Amino acid sequence: xxxxxxxxxxxxxxxxxxxxxxxxxxxxxxxxxxxxxxxxxxxxxxxxxxxxxxxxxxxxxxxxxxxxxxxxxxxxxxxxxxxxxxxxxxxxxxxxxxxxxxxxxxxxxxxxxxxxxxxxxxxxxxxxxxxxxx
Numbered sequence: 001x002x003x004x005x006x007x008x009x010x011x012x013x014x015x016x017x018x019x020x021x022x023x024x025x026x027x028x029x030x031x032x033x034x035x036x037x038x039x040x041x042x043x044x045x046x047x048x049x050x051x052x053x054x055x056x057x058x059x060x061x062x063x064x065x066x067x068x069x070x071x072x073x074x075x076x077x078x079x080x081x082x083x084x085x086x087x088x089x090x091x092x093x094x095x096x097x098x099x100x101x102x103x104x105x106x107x108x109x110x111x112x113x114x115x116x117x118x119x120x121x122x123x124x125x126x127x128x129x130x131x132x133x134x
Contacts, residue, residue: 003062007117010064011036014121029097032125033108036118037090040065044083047072064118086114093122097129105129 018031043064053075054061061072067086071079093107105126112123 007062007064011117011120015124018121025100026098028125028128029094032121033090033094033097033111036115036122037087037094037111040068040083040087040090040115040118044068044080044087047083048077048080065115067114086111086119090115090119090122093126097125102133105133 014031014035017035018028022028022031047063047068048071051072057073057075059073061069063069063072065083065086067079067083070076071083089107090111093104093111096104096107108122108126108129110126112119112121112126115122
């Protein structure tokens with residue numbers, strides 16, 4: 001139970017960092033988009049290559065996103081590749097946000113939803129940008 005509470009609450013660390021240090025648009029992008037993306041890339045790599053694989057896989061394996069959970073509960077490489085694809089979307093969304101693209105909000109929301117719960121800060125940033133740009 002404790003690990004699941006940690007996983008559900010971890011995105012709050014990014015929101016707290018944004019609240020304390022996110023005075024500019026660039027730092028908001030760093031805290032709310034880049035940090036969750038880097039975390040997802042790191043944890044996906046760890047889970048794919050270094051996590052001790054249980055036999056048989058279990059449904060309650062700790063994971064930070066839905067696609068990570070699908071991999072950790074089945075060990076089918078497709079789901080790990082899908083997690084990398086979602087993380088690549090996070091990289092793209094972060095770059096679009098840094099370049100101040102008009103569609104950055106959509107990429108941030110898409111990454112946030114696909115990487116939930118870890119991506120919730122990115123979805124928040126996408127929604128915030130959508131409201132500020134309208």
